[in-house]
Amino acid sequence: MFKPLDPLLHSELRLAIVSLLVSVKEAEFSFLKAKTGATSGNLSIQIQKLYEADYIVIEKSFKGNYPLTTCRITKKGIEAFEQYVEAIKSYLGK
Amino acid sequence: MFKPLDPLLHSELRLAIVSLLVSVKEAEFSFLKAKTGATSGNLSIQIQKLYEADYIVIEKSFKGNYPLTTCRITKKGIEAFEQYVEAIKSYLGK
DNA sequence: ATAAACTAGTTTATAAAATAAACCAAATTT
């Protein structure tokens, strides 16, 4: 009937992050922040959670003098997202 | 870009409840419990929350000697669900 | 008739998650 929803993706912000990363393959912290409207703190925590689950990789470098955090989705992340999409559909009717 | 998700519906159990009620228009507590696999306690709390938001109405009666709790979706609930469906689609890509 | 088990839930307590606020280090601007 209803497929279980991956709790890691069933979060407005984390779902938005993963949704973006699926389409762009690489995104800077500031890009994710702008696109999602999240606060820095919230974004920082949520990307860490996605990282801990191996849904994304986080690369830290410098852009000029400033620190730069770049995120990329993993194979596992893509699969989890695709599964989530299928699962949520079971709740949406029709 | 990403439409905001009604927090009341962005919950696995409450979404399942509303999804069911949209299709059946009336459901007993035990029916919802069986279909969703929720515990009684969790179900009890979640239908109360939906009731407080006027997304459903809760009718208490008796079936034989046993208490019977019946839920029905409201106009407001249907609209909220339809809006949620549109909103979540903005995260699912394609 | 009474104890045991079951129905149909509610309430309370605990764990997990999301969000906000405060903070940090370094860089830039005035």
Added chain:
DNA sequence: AAATTTGGTTTATTTTATAAACTAGTTTAT
């Protein structure tokens, strides 16, 4: 050189979700 900005992280608070315990009564078996 003081104030502000960048690009975040950490800590604290609030909100949610879940589980455990409880209530109130019913049915079944003894």
